[in-house]
Amino acid sequence: MKFDAKVTGQGLKIAIVSSRFNHFITDRLNEGALDTLIRHGVEEADIDQLLVPGAFEIPFAAQKLAKQGKYDAIITLGCVIRGATTHYDYVCNEVAKGVSKANEFGIPVIFGVLTTESIEQAIERAGTKAGNKGGEVAVAAIEMANLNKMLD
Ligand SMILES: O=c1[nH]c(NC[C@H](O)[C@H](O)[C@H](O)CO)c([N+](=O)[O-])c(=O)[nH]1
Numbered sequence: 071m072k073f074d075a076k077v078t079g080q081g082l083k084i085a086i087v088s089s090r091f092n093h094f095i096t097d098r099l100n101e102g103a104l105d106t107l108i109r110h111g112v113e114e115a116d117i118d119q120l121l122v123p124g125a126f127e128i129p130f131a132a133q134k135l136a137k138q139g140k141y142d143a144i145i146t147l148g149c150v151i152r153g154a155t156t157h158y159d160y161v162c163n164e165v166a167k168g169v170s171k172a173n174e175f176g177i178p179v180i181f182g183v184l185t186t187e188s189i190e191q192a193i194e195r196a197g198t199k200a201g202n203k204g205g206e207v208a209v210a211a212i213e214m215a216n217l218n219k220m221l222d
Pocket of ligand 1: 124149152
């Protein structure tokens, strides 16, 4: 049997957790995710949005929302740009681990946190040369939500 989930969002309830830090970038990721969800049939009223201070706080919110069991998928959006200190490595590692852990509640939680070496790389992935990571993870969220329903 082949499980090949559709990328149609009708009837899905989605949450977006995004961080304010580097909001010049994360605002664009949010726009990309919202636009893509709606263009794939998710009702705007079925999209909840939640803001946290920085990427490090994303896992806390994602896990809380996943535990509620109200959503078909949760999208996380953030932007961590390497700076002069090793802070970057700690933040990136903890965010990735924390978002992955949120999947333990049985709801697909999609990792849309940019981890880049430069501002230019982040801009490229926020609606310019390399597309929009927010839109990409929105498609992944819809597919995983439908796949999850198939597997229930
Ligand atoms: O989202 C980010 N948070 C960052 N730091 C804040 C962190 O996510 C927490 O909000 C903060 O440590 C308070 O817990 C970043 N840097 O420090 O570079 C960054 O690039 N991106």
